[in-house]
Amino acid sequence: xxxxxxxxxxxxxxxxxxxxxxxxVLIGLVTIFKKQLVSLVNNILSKIxxxxxxx
Numbered sequence: 001x002x003x004x005x006x007x008x009x010x011x012x013x014x015x016x017x018x019x020x021x022x023x024x025v026l027i028g029l030v031t032i033f034k035k036q037l038v039s040l041v042n043n044i045l046s047k048i049x050x051x052x053x054x055x
Contacts, residue, residue, distance in 0.1 A: 030037065
């Protein structure tokens with residue numbers, strides 16, 4: 001019984017829960033703004049490609 005009580009009051013897993021919540025929020029943002037992110041990355045890569053030809 002003492003082991004169970006100690007397990008319930010232990011706070012080591014708190015960091016894990018926070019990390020999982022941050023990952024879930026980031027995945028949610030990526031899914032919401034997927035089209036905008038793909039467009040932004042494509043624009044950046046095309047600018048890099050076109051400007052690298054000048055060098």
